[in-house]
Amino acid sequence: MVGVELLRGVVALDGPSGTGKSTVAKRLARDFGARYLDTGSMYRAATLAVLRAGVEPESSAGADIAVAAAVQAGTDPGNPTICLDGENVAAEIRGLPVTSAVSAVSAHPVVRHALVELQRRIIAEVLADETRAGIVVEGRDIGTVVTPDAPLKVYLTASDEIRASRRSGQDRRAGRGGDHASTLLAVQRRDALDSGRATSPLRPAEDAVMLDTSELDIGGVLAALRELVRDRGLSWSRGPGMVR
Incomplete structure (x- = not known):
């Protein structure tokens, strides 16, 4: 049987x-x-x-509730799950109310600290399991805060117009409605809030590879990422019955 190409370590995508x-x-x-x-x-x-x-996202009470929330994130890329108090909330968290409030909640330093610690525990558990390969982690502060020692950090960019078109298309396919103009304003507002927050602002790590996806389809982006993984020596082959 032919061996399988696997990932070693962490790929941080911001x-x-x-x-x-x-x-x-x-x-x-x-x-x-x-x-x-x-x-x-x-x-x-x-x-x-x-x-x-029913609490204001910007308030200290909102921060306390967010910190105390029982959030569970699955790591299966074929079926990624996100639960709140044991309830699957994957669909509900993509709605407009959460999208409009998430920047305010995530700007609280105590919220970021609590979730970064949880994220690091999840990553450590994956890396400690020798029967598994590595992990791809995506977010807005992965390379700068969550895993600053990741062997591969990539910062994806695209023009505002392209990103708004993609997001409005996703919303329509998911039945959430929305139009390009309002989505563009929402994208730009979120960028400003995430880039301007005092704690863990959205920015590329100093050693991140910048990858503009404006003119690339999914296949093109994946090809570039696969090449980066291999160039960094992060891919390895496992034959039948082998562990790393």
């Missing part, structure tokens, strides 16, 4: 919304038999807890 992060992160993880962690969904689940409590 960037704003609409750059294709989630799609390519899951695909890359599947290509290399790795696990996958969507840190953005964790902040969204914590935000949902705040909204369900």
